[in-house]
Amino acid sequence: MNPTIGWIRQLAESWGVPAVLVPLVPFLLLLIALYAVIGLAAYGAKRKWPRADKTIAFWLFISPWLIGFAVFTVGPMVSSIYVSLTSWDLITAPKFVGLANYSEAFQDPRVAQALKVTLLYAVISVPLQTALAFLVALLLNADLPGMRFFRTVWYLPSLVSGVAQMVLFLWVFNPQYGLANDVLSKLGIDGPGWFNDASWALPTVILMSLWTVGGAMVIYLAGLKDVPTNLYEAAALDGAGPVRTFWHVTLPQLSPIILFNALTGIIGSLQIFTQGFIANGGPKDSLLFFVYYLYDNAFQNFRMGYASALAWILFVVIVALTAVTARGSAFAVYYETELSGRRRRLRRK
């Protein structure tokens, strides 16, 4: 703890602030001081430039985000660069070690394993999830009776998330008593060891992730309902059948939504943590997801410097994979704005 903060806390305690609220006092004081400065600056600016009230209001309105961005994002990122160049256990003073953490990370076989597991998970599960969610959305968009019921049923599993989901699936895929192997044995198949088998653990997590496609599915469903009907009318008048209508109307119209979902899906899947944590990294590190290994280094072994270096490696991987997806799909995505831009240009002529 910072000595000044400690002093403020002692002061707060002696003033009879309840123990639960004591940690909050220094933070609140800092925030109040900050807003006092901001308020004074805004007041001064308003007196000096009375016509700029909109500008002042804008900056005041976004000030919570701006402060958060500085305090919880930019500041930590900058300090993270420094910490990644040190050896630090949080107790003794950080020791500068140069790029040693990075060279260690590149030689650490567990880092390679963590990268492999995480990338495999992202590269396999995201396309599968996207395809399944889209297919289900198409199915559920059909003009048939009873669709509301089916939509609810398909969305329901998405509500069981995180730890509860993993706890449930550890039992669903229990080799002896689990649901999966019991069903398989009734079909005459000898089920695998699932989470207990190093070569099956990752496929099992991927399979499990398909259970919660409902979240993406409802977004596609909303997108399908948003496609302008006149496009379908035009396609029908031109004699397009269902398949051509799908390729030339439905898919292009939904492509921005698909890209958006795929991007957030990739970022989310690279951050997978809970499954690795509950499974303790899985047999033979088969579920050693990168964030779990990072967490293990930082908060179990207290190797802050090494963990920061790992965080930067993860950052580079995420940015690279996002950029590849965004660039690679640029040709396939249709944006409404392109059209309106063209229209505007035409109108000007």
Place this chain on the structure above:
Amino acid sequence: MAVLAASRPVVAAYRADRPFWRRNLPLTIILHVVLALGSLVFVYPFLWMIATSLRSLAGVGSSGASVWPREFLWDNYTRAVTSFPFWRYTLNSLLTTLIPIIGTVFSCALAGFAFARLRVRFTGVVFAVVLATMLLPGQVTMVPQFMLFNNLGMVDTLYPLILPAFFGSPFYIFLFRQFFSRMPSELADAAVVDGCGWFRMFLLVYVPLARPAVVAVSILLFMGYWNNFLGPAIYINSDKWKTLPLALAGFQSVNGTDTPLLMATSVLITLPCLVIFFVAQKHLTNGITFTGGK
């Protein structure tokens, strides 16, 4: 092919004045069978969870894939609530869910309004920065943020799970901006003519009209905060401040063999999300229409 034909909306050009299922009954039946089978696969683990939570330990070993509990041991739920400080953890979970919802909704609505209605010189640039941070993985700042809260003396309290919510979140800022942009700007003009300040206009004119967005965002946030696991796993050490997911994870590693108890606890943790989903289903679908990313 069949799917595509059925999911194509009915437009004048090929409408035969009858719903699809009257026009093409065989296809309708096939689609329904596919849907029913798929739904069964999807909902089965869910039903199995509930069934298992009502069985005895011996029953779990012998019932396999059956989803009919046969025995109804409600006692499992009593045990789930009493065998660990369940209500204390529920309180912690509620504190780290409801307060952050208020904080996020307020800060994001404020920023979203500014980006939508207060177009000034740098609005576009700053908004681009907001969107860029959406791609930034939280894990990069995980370690230094921990050091920040450590410096503030807040490790092993609920504050690190609550306070950051008051400083906006790019995704929800984006949602609120989309929502406010769709509202007529005449409202703002009228309020300005009436001599209303920007903040009062936001609070008295725009927020009441943004009720659907606020409800939808709150529901989405509830699901996220209620199930948050990484945050508590980093910051909470002592039993007193554990949230439900963290407690369940610890429970799993200690009582890993008491399946009915684990399932009962899982059902209890999922229950609030289920209730909210069924109560607010309509609002949620409303919200999703502007989540689309267009």
